[in-house]
Amino acid sequence: MSNQNLVETLNEYFSLGINQQLDYDKFYLYSIITHSTAIEGSTVTEIENQLLFDEGISANKPMTEQLMNLDLKAAYEQSFVYAKSHADISIELLCTLASLVMKNTGSTYKTIGGDFSSAKGDLRLLNVSAGRGGKSYLAWQKVPDRLQQFCDWLNAERKAVDKNDIHKLYELSFEAHYRIVSIHPWADGNGRMSRLVMNMIQYEAGVIPSIVKKENRAEYIQSLALSQENDNSSTFVEFMLNHHIENLQKQIAEYKASMETDEVKGGQKIVAGGQKKWSETALRILDLLKQNPKISRKELCEELKINPSAVQKHIEKLKEANKIERIGGAKGGEWRINE
CATH class of the missing domain: 1.10.10.10 (Winged helix-like DNA-binding domain superfamily/Winged helix DNA-binding domain)
Structure with a gap:
């Protein structure tokens, strides 16, 4: 049923020419960035980001939040370069993107395993958990091997997936999001990176990128937690698919209303x-x-x-x-x- 809804929604989206609006790609990217950072606590609005990105006008918001948004914009722009060239996903590529995501807000860590910097995109050398009493992620010693397995899996799937099967393309991007955030390769920025990788896959496939809306943050986190608890991505993938369809339908309704x-x-x-x-x-x-x-x-x-x-x-x-x-x-x- 969701497959039919997706196709019907996308057909209406394209028939209305929403994707042909002036500066559509730019404004859509700004929306992706705004909501992705909002999930991590940023209060910078979409309009404030537009002024910050285009005109260099700072908002009356904490500088750390503005830098978080500027860094994520730079990371997305680099990810699109990789997507256009169909570059193989590697640990080095992922760490380069992570270094852009955390460039101005990352930290240096001194641990038993050694020193590392999230601002440089280094893989974590410490163990982490999600929130107080939350899920403990993979031991840091196992991260490199597991991340390499992820890269090998994703590169194989990108080549094998039917480029005409929109539903499968989205499922692949959501599955990649789930897998990389479940590895939690970095000390900071894992949520932003997992959403960026998801969008990079969608951008490479030429489909409308997904936005995880800040209003649905609780459902988003809950669906991820349930999938991780059951060691099965289906709950998360289904949530992301339905959320994407709802977002597109809302955009269609807003477009019709604004353009009479x-x-x-x-x-x-x-x-x-x-x-x-x-x-x-x-x-x-x-x-x-x-x-x-x-x-x-x-x-x-x-x-x-x-x-x-x-x-x-x-x-x-x-x-x-x-x-x-x-x-x-x-x-x-x-x-x-x-x-």
């Missing part, structure tokens, strides 16, 4: 005689720009209750129609309305 899809083309309604009439959202943006020419994209998103990519799409359409123009840069500039 009843007879809307490119943000404009076609009325009698072929005359164009601007959608309510576009008119609302014009009104907000008139009220405050210095209004930011973040403030527009908050006022309109829609995502950054939808706001950007409307703004581009208004600019193309010469209804608005930007005077000055992102900092200190303002909008001019051309009546």
